[in-house]
Amino acid sequence: MKIAILGGTGDIGQGLALRLAADTPHQVTIGSRDAERAATKAEEYTTELDSRGLDAAVTGAENEAAAAAATVVVLAIPPYHVGDTVESIADALDEGDVLVSPATGMKRDDEGFHYHRPGAGSVTRIAADAAPDGVDVVGAFHNLAADRLANLDADLGIDTLVIGDDGDAKRTVVDLAEGIEGLRALDAGGVANAPEIEALTPLLINVAQHNDGLHDLGIEFK
Ligand SMILES: NC(=O)c1ccc[n+]([C@@H]2O[C@H](COP(=O)([O-])OP(=O)(O)OC[C@H]3O[C@@H](n4cnc5c(N)ncnc54)[C@H](OP(=O)(O)O)[C@@H]3O)[C@@H](O)[C@H]2O)c1
Numbered sequence: 001m002k003i004a005i006l007g008g009t010g011d012i013g014q015g016l017a018l019r020l021a022a023d024t025p026h027q028v029t030i031g032s033r034d035a036e037r038a039a040t041k042a043e044e045y046t047t048e049l050d051s052r053g054l055d056a057a058v059t060g061a062e063n064e065a066a067a068a069a070a071t072v073v074v075l076a077i078p079p080y081h082v083g084d085t086v087e088s089i090a091d092a093l094d095e096g097d098v099l100v101s102p103a104t105g106m107k108r109d110d111e112g113f114h115y116h117r118p119g120a121g122s123v124t125r126i127a128a129d130a131a132p133d134g135v136d137v138v139g140a141f142h143n144l145a146a147d148r149l150a151n152l153d154a155d156l157g158i159d160t161l162v163i164g165d166d167g168d169a170k171r172t173v174v175d176l177a178e179g180i181e182g183l184r185a186l187d188a189g190g191v192a193n194a195p196e197i198e199a200l201t202p203l204l205i206n207v208a209q210h211n212d213g214l215h216d217l218g219i220e221f222k
Pocket residue numbers: 006007008009010011012013031032033034037038075076077078079081085102103104105141142143144145146147
């Protein structure tokens with residue numbers, strides 16, 4: 001399967017690109033608003049994989065071209081730009097493609113990070129509202145620490161919660177996530193349940209910041 005990671009030049013995009021390329025047979029393309037930046041980052045990730053003896057080339061392209069070539073498109077971009085970005089790539093998507101949203105709206109003050117719920121209800125909902133007909137949106141990867149993913153020496157042993165209104169699209173993303181070694185994907189229902197998952201991200205960051213040794217913590221449900 002071809003996976004595009006829009007904003008794959010950033011933190012969570014890097015982690016997902018490296019893990020997916022290292023652990024799964026899928027072809028990963030980094031998307032960016034700037035084709036040259038995408039190509040540079042893709043080369044960097046490929047070099048990292050190669051240094052570990054992994055024969056898994058990551059490619060780079062401008063966001064729309066990356067989305068056009070992919071079946072699964074991950075929106076690894078700041079939450080406030082998710083709606084616009086989905087609209088900007090809508091023509092490049094085919095019926096049956098799946099969009100994946102890991103984004104969470106957050107505000108920061110002196111006390112820490114706080115969930116900033118968008119008016120639409122969740123960022124996943126914003127993506128779903130902006131998606132063209134026939135393209136389903138699935139929420140996943142919200143509660144993963146980018147640095148832990150990007151460090152291929154780090155064992156994961158954590159869960160990701162997956163939400164979506166279409167069973168087939170959700171299964172596609174569950175299978176994709178579980179291809180990453182040490183990551184378990186749990187079905188958390190439909191898009192209406194996205195706020196509860198998105199709200200966990202600031203909680204995790206606050207716990208990470210206040211407790212030594214938990215910098216890149218994740219959740220494991222038992
Ligand atoms: N960091 C984490 O640990 C983590 C964990 C779970 C979920 N998330 C979620 O994942 C998303 C990305 O987080 P991140 O930390 O990776 O963010 P980031 O590094 O700040 O940004 C990711 C990429 O977004 C693109 N971008 C920036 N401004 C944009 C705009 N106006 N329109 C379209 N694209 C834009 C940039 O790529 P180009 O400049 O190359 O286009 C950038 O490299 C966020 O929504 C966040 O809530 C993050």
